[in-house]
Amino acid sequence: MTSNKRRRLLALCASFGLASCAKQESTAPKSPGAGLSMRPYGDRSPFEKTLRGARESTKSIGVGSSRTPLHELYGTITPSSLHFERHHAGVPVIDPAQHRLLIHGMVDAPVSFSMEDLRRLPSITRPYFIECSGNGGGELAGNAGADASRSHGLLSNSEWTGIKLSTLLSAAKMQSGASWVIAEGADACRMARSIPITKAMDDALVVYAQNGEAIRPEQGYPLRLLLPGWEGNASIKWLHRLHVASEPAMSNQETAHYTDLHPTGKATIFSFEMEASSVITRPSGSQKLAGSGFHEISGLAWSGRGKVAKVEVSTDGGKIWQAAVLDEPVMTKAVVRFRMPWQWDGQATVISSRCIDETGYVQPTRDQILADRGPSSNYHYNGIKSWRVEADGSVKNV
């Protein structure tokens, strides 16, 4: 270590008050049996009290959503058990041995795949985020909750394994004129969304695994559609049917919901892409800084249009913006962790982050969004997120 580096490290330790560790007692148990016994399916340390993100009120049985506690997590992968959930008609219990995926409509060779058939096909594993287009809506409405789970918790990032949808559609031999694929789920409402054929043949996947094991029932077991970078609603869970057509279905979910209402009363439909966004998770709402001095600022950034190119952080209420470090590798349409060292002077301030993606798109402010679209649609809200740090170290939503 160069003497310069050593001096900086010592200064850092001093800023934490890490002077003496001579008197540290060992916490090691006296015998191997005094700890936890091995379990068939592991669990976290009993000291980790992280709860699944607060469940919203449910209008009827099985309908509702839960949020990922972004402010309590590290890295980029969301533990499967903490993946957010959005169900419109409950979580069906599906025996994979009985499950089939039917591809029909404008195809020369209609085909019905069993799960065993699907697992024989060439597979692919990649991290991608899923974000509900309702994420951040509370920020626009001005009633977002206290923490990053409430403000941005309809976002999760998993490593998915499955098959390219293009592989399956090629097997079914699409006819000319085919321009939409209508995907339908095997839940009580048979939720359906129409997907343009260009997306279906580009990076769309049909996935059966999440973070190294079968996807959870709540994420669509045994099979879901995964449309990288597009609004979560279109990634149909419990996928059992793909109908190839020349027109979209104009289903309930793509006409009555998940459309963007303009102040004129007209609405945009089929607004699929999730635009660049970011949120500082540490320090963030409901956390408390232990004192002035060094703190790492860290958070998540993502773009449905490709890779995150840059994240900028401000610690003075938006006057000066500095580039944060992005954890490599930066993956397309996946969540990226950004970090910036910060010496907090102990004064009340506002911290914010803004994401710039590889297309050059810059995450807008809330005021810009209001000026562009008006206040009537709270889908696809991606405004710059700020947290207020009080002089006593407590962090609040602003």
Ligand SMILES: Nc1nc2c(c(=O)[nH]1)N[C@H]1C(S)=C(S)[C@@H](COP(=O)(O)O)O[C@H]1N2
């Ligand atoms: N079949 C079916 N697919 C569905 C839904 C649903 O209710 N039924 N919810 C959609 C919505 S609105 C979102 S945001 C995502 C949520 O995926 P997740 O619950 O795995 O997080 O799934 C989508 N796919």
Ligand SMILES: [Mo]
């Ligand atoms: Mo959603």
